[in-house]
Amino acid sequence: xxxxxxxxxxxxxxxxxxxxxxxxxxxxxxxxxxxxxxxxxxxxxxxxxxxxxxxxxxxxxxxxxxxxxxxxxxxxxxxxxxxxxxxxxxxxxxxxxxxxxxxxxxxxxxxxxxxxxxx
Numbered sequence: 481x482x483x484x485x486x487x488x489x490x491x492x493x494x495x496x497x498x499x500x501x502x503x504x505x506x507x508x509x510x511x512x513x514x515x516x517x518x519x520x521x522x523x524x525x526x527x528x529x530x531x532x533x534x535x536x537x538x539x540x541x542x543x544x545x546x547x548x549x550x551x552x553x554x555x556x557x558x559x560x561x562x563x564x565x566x567x568x569x570x571x572x573x574x575x576x577x578x579x580x581x582x583x584x585x586x587x588x589x590x591x592x593x594x595x596x597x598x599x
Contacts, residue, residue: 484536485536486532486533486536489536491532491593492529492532494586494589495529495532495582495586496529497582498525498528498529498582498583498586499522499525499526499528499529501579501582502521502522502525503525505571506518506521506522508570508571509565509570510570517564517565517568517570520561521558521562524554524557525554525558527550527551528554528555528586529551530551531548531550532548532551534547535547535550535551541597541598544597545598548590548593548594548597549594551590552586552587552590552594555583555586555587555590556587558579558583559583562576562579
């Protein structure tokens with residue numbers, strides 16, 4: 481793997497942990513959700529760290545901001561999917577709380593990155 485600077489960012493490391501936790505939690509989902517909610521949650525989680533990485537690799541501020549905003553939007557998507565998972569009783573409250581912690585921290589950090597990049 482390449483030793484790129486984005487890998488040292490706290491927000492990137494937290495987003496990687498989010499992916500790991502989403503994978504662990506969705507292992508418990510019903511088999512009939514494998515290609516629906518499980519797949520959506522996993523893809524959205526992967527999108528967060530992937531867009532952070534891609535944004536950091538871009539030259540222009542406009543492109544960086546665009547990718548960071550996509551990453552932040554994926555966090556909102558995950559939040560919605562977690563709410564659905566909870567309603568459907570696929571996840572318990574204690575599992576949601578751990579995932580929410582990653583979401584909140586990542587969202588806050590990405591928001592700050594977006595603002596700093598725009599300056």
